Amino acid sequence: MTAVPVPHRVISRRPETADTVTLRFEPVGRPLADFLPGQFAMVHAFGRGEIPVSVSSVQATGGLAHTVRSVGAVSDGLCAARVGDVVGIRGPYGTSWELQRARGRDVVIVAGGIGFAPLRPLILGALAEPEAYRRINVLIGARTPSDLIARAEVASWATAYTGVTVDQPEPDWRGDVGVVTQLLGRAQFEPEETTAFVCGPEPMIRATARELIQHGVPHDRVQVSLERNMRCATGHCGHCQLGPVLVCQAGPVVDWAHAEPLLAVREL
Amino acid sequence: MTATAAPAVLDRKGLDALVAALVAQGRTVVGPTVRDGAVVLAELTSADALPFGWGVELEAGRYRLVRREDGAAFAHSAGPQSWKNFLHPPRERLWSADRKPDGEVVFGAEEPADPSYAFLGVRPCDLRAIAIQDRVLTGGRFEDSGYGRRRSGALLIAAECTEPGATCFCVSTGGGPAADPGYDLALTEVVDEHGHRFLVRVGSEEGARLLEQVPHRAADPVTEDTARASVEGARDRMGRSLPPVDLHTLMGSSLDADRWNDVAERCLTCGNCTMVCPTCFCTTTEEVTDLTGDHTERWQRWDSCFDLDFSYLHGGPVRRSARSRYRQWLTHKLSTWHDQFGTSGCVGCGRCIAWCPVGIDITEEVAALKAESETETD
Ligand SMILES: Cc1cc2nc3c(=O)[nH]c(=O)nc-3n(C[C@H](O)[C@H](O)[C@H](O)COP(=O)(O)OP(=O)(O)OC[C@H]3O[C@@H](n4cnc5c(N)ncnc54)[C@H](O)[C@@H]3O)c2cc1C
Ligand code: SF4
Ligand code: SF4
Ligand code: FES
Numbered sequence: 001m002t003a004v005p006v007p008h009r010v011i012s013r014r015p016e017t018a019d020t021v022t023l024r025f026e027p028v029g030r031p032l033a034d035f036l037p038g039q040f041a042m043v044h045a046f047g048r049g050e051i052p053v054s055v056s057s058v059q060a061t062g063g064l065a066h067t068v069r070s071v072g073a074v075s076d077g078l079c080a081a082r083v084g085d086v087v088g089i090r091g092p093y094g095t096s097w098e099l100q101r102a103r104g105r106d107v108v109i110v111a112g113g114i115g116f117a118p119l120r121p122l123i124l125g126a127l128a129e130p131e132a133y134r135r136i137n138v139l140i141g142a143r144t145p146s147d148l149i150a151r152a153e154v155a156s157w158a159t160a161y162t163g164v165t166v167d168q169p170e171p172d173w174r175g176d177v178g179v180v181t182q183l184l185g186r187a188q189f190e191p192e193e194t195t196a197f198v199c200g201p202e203p204m205i206r207a208t209a210r211e212l213i214q215h216g217v218p219h220d221r222v223q224v225s226l227e228r229n230m231r232c233a234t235g236h237c238g239h240c241q242l243g244p245v246l247v248c249q250a251g252p253v254v255d256w257a258h259a260e261p262l263l264a265v266r267e268l
Numbered sequence: 269m270t271a272t273a274a275p276a277v278l279d280r281k282g283l284d285a286l287v288a289a290l291v292a293q294g295r296t297v298v299g300p301t302v303r304d305g306a307v308v309l310a311e312l313t314s315a316d317a318l319p320f321g322w323g324v325e326l327e328a329g330r331y332r333l334v335r336r337e338d339g340a341a342f343a344h345s346a347g348p349q350s351w352k353n354f355l356h357p358p359r360e361r362l363w364s365a366d367r368k369p370d371g372e373v374v375f376g377a378e379e380p381a382d383p384s385y386a387f388l389g390v391r392p393c394d395l396r397a398i399a400i401q402d403r404v405l406t407g408g409r410f411e412d413s414g415y416g417r418r419r420s421g422a423l424l425i426a427a428e429c430t431e432p433g434a435t436c437f438c439v440s441t442g443g444g445p446a447a448d449p450g451y452d453l454a455l456t457e458v459v460d461e462h463g464h465r466f467l468v469r470v471g472s473e474e475g476a477r478l479l480e481q482v483p484h485r486a487a488d489p490v491t492e493d494t495a496r497a498s499v500e501g502a503r504d505r506m507g508r509s510l511p512p513v514d515l516h517t518l519m520g521s522s523l524d525a526d527r528w529n530d531v532a533e534r535c536l537t538c539g540n541c542t543m544v545c546p547t548c549f550c551t552t553t554e555e556v557t558d559l560t561g562d563h564t565e566r567w568q569r570w571d572s573c574f575d576l577d578f579s580y581l582h583g584g585p586v587r588r589s590a591r592s593r594y595r596q597w598l599t600h601k602l603s604t605w606h607d608q609f610g611t612s613g614c615v616g617c618g619r620c621i622a623w624c625p626v627g628i629d630i631t632e633e634v635a636a637l638k639a640e641s642e643t644e645t646d
Binding site for chain 2: 003004005006007028044046047048049050084085086087088201227228229231232234235236237238239241243244245246249265266267268
């Protein structure tokens with residue numbers, strides 16, 4: 001079967017920030033297979049193209065949704081979609097967060113910018129079963145307060161610790177200022193008994209993973225989500241290569257133990 | 269598949285009849301023919317179009333046709349194209365979508381009536397290249413259905429190598445000059461005082477049925493021995509070779525080598541090597557709309573890891589320098605291809621050497637990387 005998009009209707013559209021929108025979808029006909037948190041879809045903007053976008057909500061908990069930041073032709077087109085519009089989606093693709101590996105342990109989830117989107121269904125999954133984990137920590141960083149996604153929802157979460165920080169404050173901002181890793185000092189976790197999940201820009205992923213490991217979190221207990229150029233998502237176009245890894249197949253979620261040596265090579 | 273018949277011999281008339289039988293079956297027969305100063309692959313309507321009496325002279329950055337006295341049809345090495353031009357074409361429509369007046373969008377998969385190909389004169393290196401592309405495009409979790417469709421319908425008639433070129437090194441990649449399994453029929457051309465003929469080995473039921481339809485005779489010992497000897501002779505006359513080391517490990521430990529800077533000064537990042545390589549499979553996609561804006565098409569076209577846009581992300585390419593792009597190409601071919609697909613990505617056809625405008629030679633680059641790794645460990 002050629003990977004052909006499946007029509008989905010936009011059933012709600014929520015602007016998150018000046019450039020980011022969350023779209024909820026319902027299949028027009030045949031539904032896609034269930035997505036797992038961390039997986040992604042190829043989403044088509046009619047006449048513009050197709051881009052990889054993680055699921056910010058999965059069918060199992062609240063229905064399929066994508067949170068898209070407008071950065072170019074295709075993401076612009078998606079952000080401009082209206083309720084009732086039909087958008088082509090294909091998937092699910094890629095690996096998912098391995099939440100089961102965190103059972104019985106402390107959980108540290110660190111999100112930078114739009115990296116919050118793929119972590120959201122993971123957080124909801126963990127919060128739905130609080131007894132399965134020790135302490136759940138959510139650490140969120142954004143450029144400015146206006147770039148924070150789903151602030152009200154984040155504030156409502158019953159975690160052991162939720163921290164939010166921004167790089168550049170705005171006049172009414174009373175929260176933390178600085179890089180997201182500085183929140184680790186306040187998070188409640190016993191490093192050796194912790195599983196961590198990290199998504200954001202690559203420099204933020206590196207810094208966070210490094211710091212978690214310095215704290216004593218085992219290498220293979222830090223899962224990160226990688227981003228590379230992707231044209232097909234089916235392992236055939238070659239664009240998503242990171243050395244031996246085809247990120248669309250063996251990723252986007254990989255163990256830091258696996259990712260670290262690859263990301264250490266310049267321009268790999 | 270099992271070989272279902274004993275070796276046979278075809279003469280020139282038998283070869284004519286073979287092409288005629290394939291055409292009569294409704295197949296599109298593709299094979300080598302001389303055009304624009306090169307041996308190209310094109311549709312053949314008769315065996316007369318084969319490059320009888322043509323050979324090639326190859327060197328790094330150089331390809332030239334030369335006349336051959338013996339009139340042989342398959343005594344030229346790999347040309348600028350390979351079978352991927354047909355199985356994995358440079359441009360292909362993947363699907364199209366129409367927006368209806370009520371706002372509904374209908375997506376249509378591409379299901380064209382692809383030709384049923386018969387490839388005549390597939391080199392052993394190219395037979396392996398097809399097997400490699402099979403793994404890449406149909407061997408994973410998802411299948412490239414266009415490739416799969418064209419490939420499953422294709423009949424492969426190999427032509428074993430008796431005349432390797434100066435840029436050939438298939439033997440040091442573990443293959444050639446004899447054909448590995450995977451063919452329907454394998455021909456070995458023999459020209460001597462007993463005449464111009466082709467030893468035929470059968471590789472599949474379909475090959476056996478085809479052979480039944482054309483005039484042939486049982487193979488005689490002289491033809492068999494001569495054929496075997498000329499293929500064996502070719503093995504010893506390879507123009508080049510890769511160093512006999514574990515290339516997967518060598519490449520993996522050479523990511524910081526100085527040699528990449530050296531080759532980057534010569535490489536034009538033109539991507540010719542990726543276009544002519546029979547295993548390179550990378551593609552990109554394009555959206556094409558009509559004037560109404562309500563019909564859109566998704567096209568796939570060959571892409572190259574030498575293109576700056578290939579690794580584009582966050583305002584720029586991941587692989588900005590020529591160094592990193594040549595390194596990506598070479599390490600993918602010889603090392604990370606193993607990790608991704610369980611085989612090497614190079615079959616030693618030599619095309620990338622001959623068609624590089626500045627004559628960069630993959631075997632020379634690997635030898636230099638090996639030498640560099642040895643001076644470091646000393
Ligand atoms: C596995 C995966 C999951 C992803 N999940 C999400 C998601 O949940 N939400 C989301 O909004 N995006 C996500 N992305 C990123 C998204 O795919 C890109 O933003 C998108 O491809 C850009 O395409 P475009 O046509 O809109 O912009 P292009 O025309 O390709 O680029 C336009 C401009 O945007 C810049 N740009 C390109 N990619 C990015 C990027 N990733 N981030 C910032 N700037 C960029 C370019 O440098 C350029 O200046 C994901 C990517 C991957 C690989
Ligand atoms: S890398 Fe060069 S020699 Fe190897 S298969 Fe490709 S074109 Fe042929
Ligand atoms: S190696 Fe040669 S053919 Fe390949 S990109 Fe560089 S200059 Fe072009
Ligand atoms: S996105 Fe095409 S191979 Fe991974």
